Amino acid sequence: MALNTPAVNVPVAWRLAALRLGGFPVIPTAILASIALVAILAEVIAPYNPEIGTLGDRFRPPFWQVGGSEAHLLGTDHLGRDVLSRLIFGARVSMVVGFTAVIFAGVVGTSLGILAGYLGGWVDQVIMRVTDAWLAIPALTYAIFLAAIVGPSMWNVVIILAVVYWTRYARVIRGEVLSLKERDFVRLAIVAGCSKRTIMKKHILPNVLNSAIVLGTLMLGVVIVTEAALSFLGVGVPPPKPAWGLMLSDGKKGMMAGYWWLTVLPGCCIMLMVLAANLLGDWLRVKLDPQLRQL
Amino acid sequence: MSTPPLLEIRNLSTHFVSARGKRVVRAVNDLSLTLRAGETLGIVGESGSGKSTLALTILRLLPPAARIVQGEINLDGEDLLKKSDAEMRHIRGKRIAMILQDPMASLNPLFTIGDQVGEPMRVHEGVSRGGAWTRAKELLKAVRISAPETRVGEYPHQMSGGMRQRIVGAIAISCEPALLIADEPTTSLDVTIQAQYLKLLRDLQHAHHLALIFITHNLGIVAKMCDQVAVMYAGRMVESGPVRQIFNAPAHPYTEALLQSIPRLVDNRQRLTAIDGQPPDLAAPPAGCAFHPRCPKVVERCSLEEPPGFAVAESQTARCWLRDPR
Amino acid sequence: MSANGPVLEAVKLTKHFAVKRGLFSGSRGVVRAVDGISFAIPTGQTLGVVGESGCGKTTTAKLVLLLEQPTGGLIRFEGRDLETLGGTNLRDYRRSVQAVFQDPYASLNPRMRVGTIIAEPLVTNETVEAAEVRQRVRGLLDVVGLPDRAADLFPHEFSGGQRQRIAIARSLALSPKLIVLDEPVSALDVSIRAQILNLLRDLQAQLGLSYLFIAHDLAAVAHMSHQIAVMYLGQIVETGAAETVAREPKHPYTQALFSAALPSHPEEVREEIILPGEVPSPLNPPAGCRFHPRCPFSMPRCSAEEPRLLPVEGRLAACHLYDQKP
Numbered sequence: 001m002a003l004n005t006p007a008v009n010v011p012v013a014w015r016l017a018a019l020r021l022g023g024f025p026v027i028p029t030a031i032l033a034s035i036a037l038v039a040i041l042a043e044v045i046a047p048y049n050p051e052i053g054t055l056g057d058r059f060r061p062p063f064w065q066v067g068g069s070e071a072h073l074l075g076t077d078h079l080g081r082d083v084l085s086r087l088i089f090g091a092r093v094s095m096v097v098g099f100t101a102v103i104f105a106g107v108v109g110t111s112l113g114i115l116a117g118y119l120g121g122w123v124d125q126v127i128m129r130v131t132d133a134w135l136a137i138p139a140l141t142y143a144i145f146l147a148a149i150v151g152p153s154m155w156n157v158v159i160i161l162a163v164v165y166w167t168r169y170a171r172v173i174r175g176e177v178l179s180l181k182e183r184d185f186v187r188l189a190i191v192a193g194c195s196k197r198t199i200m201k202k203h204i205l206p207n208v209l210n211s212a213i214v215l216g217t218l219m220l221g222v223v224i225v226t227e228a229a230l231s232f233l234g235v236g237v238p239p240p241k242p243a244w245g246l247m248l249s250d251g252k253k254g255m256m257a258g259y260w261w262l263t264v265l266p267g268c269c270i271m272l273m274v275l276a277a278n279l280l281g282d283w284l285r286v287k288l289d290p291q292l293r294q295l
Numbered sequence: 296m297s298t299p300p301l302l303e304i305r306n307l308s309t310h311f312v313s314a315r316g317k318r319v320v321r322a323v324n325d326l327s328l329t330l331r332a333g334e335t336l337g338i339v340g341e342s343g344s345g346k347s348t349l350a351l352t353i354l355r356l357l358p359p360a361a362r363i364v365q366g367e368i369n370l371d372g373e374d375l376l377k378k379s380d381a382e383m384r385h386i387r388g389k390r391i392a393m394i395l396q397d398p399m400a401s402l403n404p405l406f407t408i409g410d411q412v413g414e415p416m417r418v419h420e421g422v423s424r425g426g427a428w429t430r431a432k433e434l435l436k437a438v439r440i441s442a443p444e445t446r447v448g449e450y451p452h453q454m455s456g457g458m459r460q461r462i463v464g465a466i467a468i469s470c471e472p473a474l475l476i477a478d479e480p481t482t483s484l485d486v487t488i489q490a491q492y493l494k495l496l497r498d499l500q501h502a503h504h505l506a507l508i509f510i511t512h513n514l515g516i517v518a519k520m521c522d523q524v525a526v527m528y529a530g531r532m533v534e535s536g537p538v539r540q541i542f543n544a545p546a547h548p549y550t551e552a553l554l555q556s557i558p559r560l561v562d563n564r565q566r567l568t569a570i571d572g573q574p575p576d577l578a579a580p581p582a583g584c585a586f587h588p589r590c591p592k593v594v595e596r597c598s599l600e601e602p603p604g605f606a607v608a609e610s611q612t613a614r615c616w617l618r619d620p621r
Numbered sequence: 622m623s624a625n626g627p628v629l630e631a632v633k634l635t636k637h638f639a640v641k642r643g644l645f646s647g648s649r650g651v652v653r654a655v656d657g658i659s660f661a662i663p664t665g666q667t668l669g670v671v672g673e674s675g676c677g678k679t680t681t682a683k684l685v686l687l688l689e690q691p692t693g694g695l696i697r698f699e700g701r702d703l704e705t706l707g708g709t710n711l712r713d714y715r716r717s718v719q720a721v722f723q724d725p726y727a728s729l730n731p732r733m734r735v736g737t738i739i740a741e742p743l744v745t746n747e748t749v750e751a752a753e754v755r756q757r758v759r760g761l762l763d764v765v766g767l768p769d770r771a772a773d774l775f776p777h778e779f780s781g782g783q784r785q786r787i788a789i790a791r792s793l794a795l796s797p798k799l800i801v802l803d804e805p806v807s808a809l810d811v812s813i814r815a816q817i818l819n820l821l822r823d824l825q826a827q828l829g830l831s832y833l834f835i836a837h838d839l840a841a842v843a844h845m846s847h848q849i850a851v852m853y854l855g856q857i858v859e860t861g862a863a864e865t866v867a868r869e870p871k872h873p874y875t876q877a878l879f880s881a882a883l884p885s886h887p888e889e890v891r892e893e894i895i896l897p898g899e900v901p902s903p904l905n906p907p908a909g910c911r912f913h914p915r916c917p918f919s920m921p922r923c924s925a926e927e928p929r930l931l932p933v934e935g936r937l938a939a940c941h942l943y944d945q946k947p
Binding site for chain 3 (some may be wrong): 296320341342387456457458485486487488489492494512513514515518519538539541542552553554557558559560561563564566567568569570572573574589
C-alpha cells in the first residue's frame with residue numbers, strides 16, 4: 001500500500017518545457033525568426049501584390065480543397081487578393097506593431113510603477129490617480145478616440161496602443177515595488193548610503209524585470225487583437241495594407257458562407273506568434289533571474 | 296518492560312525521488328526507534344536532517360515525490376504503512392495528533408475557533424454540532440484560554456500567536472489521542488509565552504497520559520521536556536538514548552559538538568566550540584559517515600564505510616566507528 | 622575622545638507611530654514603540670538588547686540606523702548630537718554605523734553578484750578605482766572566511782551561514798565603528814550559529830568594533846554582550862553588566878524572562894516563573910508601571926506611578942520594589 005508507491009508520472013508537457021529551459025529556446029526563436037524573415041523578405045517571397053486582387057478570382061479556397069488551385073496556395077479573399085501574400089506582408093505590420101507597442105508600454109509603465117511604488121507620497125498619488133482614470137476608460141474606446149484625433153497610420157497605432165496599455169504595467173509593478181521596498185537588502189542599501197535613484201536603478205528595477213517581461217508576453221496577444229479591432233473600425237492600419245488582425249475581421253464576413261481560410265489562417269498566424277513570444281518571454285525570464293538559471 | 300511500546304519504528308526509509316528518477320534524496324534512512332505511552336521523545340536535528348519528513352511519514356502525509364522505501368511503523372502493534380488511506384484518516388486526529396510550527400497557517404481564517412476545535416470530534420466521533428460546541432469550550436478552558444465562552448465564536452485573526460498555538464493544542468487533544476507529535480511548536484513564540492506553552496503541554500501530557508514527540512532543532516527544549524532523545528543528521532539517527540545520559544556523556548561527535556556549540560546563560564564568556572563546514576547536500580551526501588567531513592574526531596574508516604548503530608550504554612546507541620567495541 | 626566615551630548614546634529616545642483606527646473613524650491611536658529610552662554603547666564593546674514582541678527593540682535598531690526619525694530625544698555619536706550634524710557629518714555617521722539583519726535570504730539582492738554587494742557601500746561613499754575595490758573586497762571575504770572566487774557568484778549559490786558572512790563582510794566595507802546586529806543568527810542552523818558568533822567576537826577583538834546586539838535568544842545575548850538592556854513595551858526595565866543581569870536579575874520581568882530561557886542541560890533547573898496573560902499591545906500600555914498587570918509582586922503604587930531606572934545592586938532597574946520612597 002504505502003511501500004514503494006510510485007512517484008508522480010512526469011507529464012509530457014514538463015519534458016517539452018525542459019527542452020526549452022535546458023538551453024537555448026530553439027522552437028520559439030525559430031518561429032519568431034521565421035516570421036521576422038518572412039516580414040523582411042516579403043517583397044521577394046510573396047507571389048502576388050497583397051493589395052490588389054482579381055475580382056474574378058474571389059473566395060478561392062486553399063489548394064488542397066475542391067476549387068482551389070496552385071496559383072493561390074492559400075486561396076483568395078473577398079476582393080480576390082492572394083491570402084498567402086497578405087499573410088506574408090501582414091507579418092510585417094503585426095510584428096512591428098505588436099512588439100513595439102508592448103515595449104513602449106512596458107518602458108513607460110514600469111518606470112512609472114517604480115517611481116510610484118518607491119517614492120510614495122504625492123508622486124504615488126498622482127501617478128496612481130492618473131492610472132485609475134486611464135484604466136476606467138475602456139481600452140478600445142480610448143484607442144478609437146485617439147486614432148480619430150491623430151489619424152490612421154501604423155506608427156500612430158503603435159503610440160496609441162502604448163498609451164492605452166501602459167497602465168497595466170504600472171499597477172502591477174507598483175505592487176511589487178511596494179513589497180520589495182520592505183526587503184532587507186533595500187534597507188541595507190539605504191544604510192550603506194545609496195541614493196534613491198541608485199536604489200531604484202540597481203535594486204528595484206532588476207527585481208521587477210521578471211514581472212515586466214511576463215506581463216509583456218501576456219500583453220502581446222491583447223495588443224495584436226486590439227490592433228485588429230482598430231483596423232476593423234477603420235482607425236487602425238489603413239487598408240489595403242494587410243495586417244493579420246485586419247484579415248481576421250475582414251474574414252468574419254465569410255465565416256457563415258464557409259470561407260474558413262479567411263479567418264482561420266490569419267488566426268493561426270497570430271496564435272503562433274503570441275505563443276512563440278510567450279515561450280521566449282519565459283526563457284528570458286529564467287535567463288535574467290540568476291536563481292532560476294540553475295534549475 | 297512488559298507493556299509493548301506505543302510506537303515502534305523499524306528500519307524506516309523515506310526517499311524523495313526527482314521527476315526523472317535521477318536524484319534520490321534519502322531524507323530518512325534506516326531509522327528505528329521506540330516510544331512508550333506517556334513518554335516524551337525529542338527528535339533533534341537541523342534543517343535537512345529529516346526530522347520533519349519522519350513526522351510526515353508517521354502520519355502518512357508525504358508529498359507525491361516521496362516514497363517510503365522500507366520499514367514498519369507499529370502503533371500499538373499495527374503497522375501504519377500497511378493501512379489504507381481510509382484507515383489512516385481514522386487514525387489521524389484520533390489516535391495520532393500533530394501540532395505544527397506556524398499556528399496561523401494551522402488555523403483556517405474563515406472558520407470560528409469553535410468550529411475548528413470541534414471538527415475532529417465531529418469527524419471521528421460523530422458528535423453533534425451543539426455537542427461539539429460545548430466540548431470546544433471545555434477544551435479551550437483546558438488549554439488555559441481565558442473567557443472560552445466568547446472565544447469559541449471568534450476567529451483566528453483575533454487571537455495572539457500564543458493563544459493560537461494553544462487552540463491548535465486544543466484541536467490536537469480533542470479526541471484523546473495516544474500520541475502527539477509537535478513539530479517546532481514554540482519556534483514562533485516569545486520566550487515567556489513559550490514557557491507557558493511548554494508547561495501546558497506537560498500538564499496535558501500528564502492529564503491525558505499522552506506520548507509526546509518533540510521535533511526540534513533546539514536542544515534546550517529537549518533538556519527541559521524530554522525523557523528520550525534521538526539525534527538526526529543527514530537522514531540517519533546518529534544517537535539515541537535517555538536525555539540525561541546523552542547530555543552528560545554524548546557518544547556521537549555530532550551530539551557532543553552540538554552541545555558544546557550552544558551558548559549558556561551564565562558562565563558563558565569562553566569562546567564557543569563551533570562545528571566547521573556546512574550541513575550536507577542530501578542529494579549527494581559524503582561517502583561513509585555523513586558527518587565525517589565536519590567531525591573533529593574523524594578517522595580513515597569514517598570516509599569509507601557508514602557505521603551501524605553501536606550500543607554504548609544502557610539503551611543508548613550511537614552510529615560512530617569510535618564506538619565500535621572491537 | 623572616542624576611545625574614552627561611548628561610541629553611541631541614546632538620550633530619552635522616543636518613537637511614536639500615529640495609527641488610524643478603523644477606516645472612517647477619526648480617532649487616532651498612538652503606538653509608543655520606543656518611549657524615552659537611554660543607553661550607551663561603550664567603544665569596542667557589545668550592548669545586548671533583549672525583549673519580546675512589541676518591546677521596541679527592532680524600532681530602536683531602526684532609529685540608530687536612521688531608518689526612522691525619532692519623535693523625541695536624541696542620539697549622540699562620539700559625543701556629538703546627531704541633530705546638529707549636517708550633510709557631510711550625517712554621511713560620516715552612515716559610514717560609521719552599519720547593520721546585519723536576520724534573514725540571510727533577504728539581506729542580499731538576488732540579482733547582484735557577491736562582489737558587487739560587498740563593494741556597494743564602498744563605491745557609494747568613496748571614489749575608489751576598480752582595482753582597489755576588487756582588492757578590498759577580497760580582503761573582506763578573507764576576513765569572514767570566504768574564498769576569493771565567492772565575489773563572482775550569486776547569493777543563491779551560498780548557504781544561510783555563508784550568506785550571513787557575506788552580509789558581515791559588506792557591513793565591514795567602510796570600516797565602521799558600530800554595527801547593529803538584529804537577530805544575526807536566529808535564522809541559521811544551530812551548528813552554524815557558533816561559527817558566526819565566534820566570527821563576530823573575533824572581529825570585535827581585532828577591529829575594535831562596537832555592537833548593538835538584538836536578539837530573543839537570551840543565552841546568545843548573554844554570551845556576546847558586555848552590557849545588557851532588557852526592554853518591555855518600549856521602555857528599558859533593567860540594564861547593567863551582562864553577567865550581573867543574567868546571574869541575578871532584579872526586575873520581575875527580567876526574572877521571568879531569564880527563568881523562561883531554555884536550559885542547556887536537563888539538570889539545570891530554574892525557578893519556574895510563569896507570567897499570566899499575553900504581552901500587551903504597545904497601542905494601549907497599562908498605566909503606571911507597564912508590567913504591573915502581569916507582575917507577581919505588583920503593589921497599589923505600581924498601577925499609579927511609573928517607576929524610574931534606579932541603581933540596584935550594581936545595575937539599573939525600574940521597579941518600585943527597590944524604590945523605598947514613601
